[in-house]
Amino acid sequence: MTRHVIAPVDSFAHREIRHIEVDGKGICLLRLNDEFFALADRCPHGGARLSGGRISNTVESDGPGDYRVCRQEEMLKCPWHGWEYDVRTGQSWSDPKSTRTRSFAAETINGAELVKGPYIAETISVEVEGSYVVVDLP
Amino acid sequence: MNKQIRETDAAAQLKIIDCDIHPAQKSREAFFPYLEKRWVEHFKSFGTSIRQGLVGQLAYPRMTANGMRVDARPDDGTPAGSSLEMLQSQHLDPLNVEIGNLITLGGSGMEERNPDLAAAMARAANDWQVAEWLEPEPRLRGGIVVSQDVPEAAVAEIERRAGDKRFVQVVMSSRPNETIGARKYWPIYRAAAEANLPICLHPVGYSAGKPSTGTGWPSFYFQEHYTFVPGAQALVSNLIIEGVLEAVPNLKVAIIEGGFSWAPALGWRMDNHFDTFHKEVPHLKQKPSEYMKQHFWWATQPMEEPPNGRYVEDVINWIGWDRILYSSDYPHWDFDDPNFVFRFPLKPEQREAVYGGNARTLYGYK
Numbered sequence: 001m002t003r004h005v006i007a008p009v010d011s012f013a014h015r016e017i018r019h020i021e022v023d024g025k026g027i028c029l030l031r032l033n034d035e036f037f038a039l040a041d042r043c044p045h046g047g048a049r050l051s052g053g054r055i056s057n058t059v060e061s062d063g064p065g066d067y068r069v070c071r072q073e074e075m076l077k078c079p080w081h082g083w084e085y086d087v088r089t090g091q092s093w094s095d096p097k098s099t100r101t102r103s104f105a106a107e108t109i110n111g112a113e114l115v116k117g118p119y120i121a122e123t124i125s126v127e128v129e130g131s132y133v134v135v136d137l138p
Numbered sequence: 139m140n141k142q143i144r145e146t147d148a149a150a151q152l153k154i155i156d157c158d159i160h161p162a163q164k165s166r167e168a169f170f171p172y173l174e175k176r177w178v179e180h181f182k183s184f185g186t187s188i189r190q191g192l193v194g195q196l197a198y199p200r201m202t203a204n205g206m207r208v209d210a211r212p213d214d215g216t217p218a219g220s221s222l223e224m225l226q227s228q229h230l231d232p233l234n235v236e237i238g239n240l241i242t243l244g245g246s247g248m249e250e251r252n253p254d255l256a257a258a259m260a261r262a263a264n265d266w267q268v269a270e271w272l273e274p275e276p277r278l279r280g281g282i283v284v285s286q287d288v289p290e291a292a293v294a295e296i297e298r299r300a301g302d303k304r305f306v307q308v309v310m311s312s313r314p315n316e317t318i319g320a321r322k323y324w325p326i327y328r329a330a331a332e333a334n335l336p337i338c339l340h341p342v343g344y345s346a347g348k349p350s351t352g353t354g355w356p357s358f359y360f361q362e363h364y365t366f367v368p369g370a371q372a373l374v375s376n377l378i379i380e381g382v383l384e385a386v387p388n389l390k391v392a393i394i395e396g397g398f399s400w401a402p403a404l405g406w407r408m409d410n411h412f413d414t415f416h417k418e419v420p421h422l423k424q425k426p427s428e429y430m431k432q433h434f435w436w437a438t439q440p441m442e443e444p445p446n447g448r449y450v451e452d453v454i455n456w457i458g459w460d461r462i463l464y465s466s467d468y469p470h471w472d473f474d475d476p477n478f479v480f481r482f483p484l485k486p487e488q489r490e491a492v493y494g495g496n497a498r499t500l501y502g503y504k
Contacts (some may be wrong), residue, residue, distance in 0.1 A: 046474065046478050047478035052207075052209025080472070
């Protein structure tokens, strides 16, 4: 497991989605409130970059005229054919048994913790007083 | 879900010929520089013929805005497909597209009811393609849009462009006012064949005011999306049975976005009745499936996704690997990426044929 420092937390807005390249892998990194999520940035259905998609919800229904908006802002909708993935697990909403995009651990850590290492910060410098989003890749 | 076969490495080395790319106008005024003053004034005063209640909208709400890829909208708010730079950076460059065929749909005059306006719009659409797409980007090829229901204007437009290597086919509405094989349209087919240009038949989003099924309008976009299949079946069987392919024996037809997996079954079914029904159609000199094999080419998108990807291999074996054309449908939402489109490994010769060789043969690309 290698810890990669991606960016200062303050550089991400709520609901922002970014494509990032980490260790040769395309990662879709998104922020929802104070949480960060990292998924492999390739839709397992048709190959789109999920980072070009939109944050969405699920809608559940027990019958005509009855519906509930659920899992608000916890799904990521592919920009092409509209397949939806759970941002927490990468699991497909349409085909949960056999389709998922890989998810990676993403979290925020303050610079003071981070400078102890070990980590890889490829493009940014880490400052003790800052807060950073990090992704762990196997 | 069936697992896709990642062919990234092989496809990355392979140059792609994409047989379905849709350029869009930046705005309703985009054709004005290519229209005579009287038609610009007509546009401003009256607009085009109204085919449905919601002017400027598609008849069915798409699952994505206007049926476009969410990631294909330019940052400046102009429509998806209207930016050459974005087409280059998002599609042509990363997918190694050597040649891309433009199919101009909306606002191109095919579905316009005012005959003179239809002809003017088609001509403008073709001049617009040259000036804004074909001249600046030599990887792109145009399709001569014609106003098929004004056949004399359509023929004149084909003759005007014939010999211009930037145009590689003739694009007409797949929902013309009469059935596609009607004799009214034969002069268009003769002119296309004379110019050695295939006819391109692609579904039209506005339906030309006609219901997409024989029993009227479906209730849901879910079905509307699949009406492309029976629509294309009607085109193929009508061109064959009306006798177009006997009258114009060197006509080539590209069925784009109409599917292909149904083609073998349609051929079998028509052949089944050929012996018993033949006296009704003595102008047919061979079995319908023979006309299909000789005159038709089939684009891949939207690719079938059966539970076992290899079923598609069987279907293409029946059709012939020399007749399948890769198409992406960029920038529409149901875009097919060449690296993911086949759910089974292609043999090298199959890959070469589908991603380029067959289009080279059909369109005369070197």
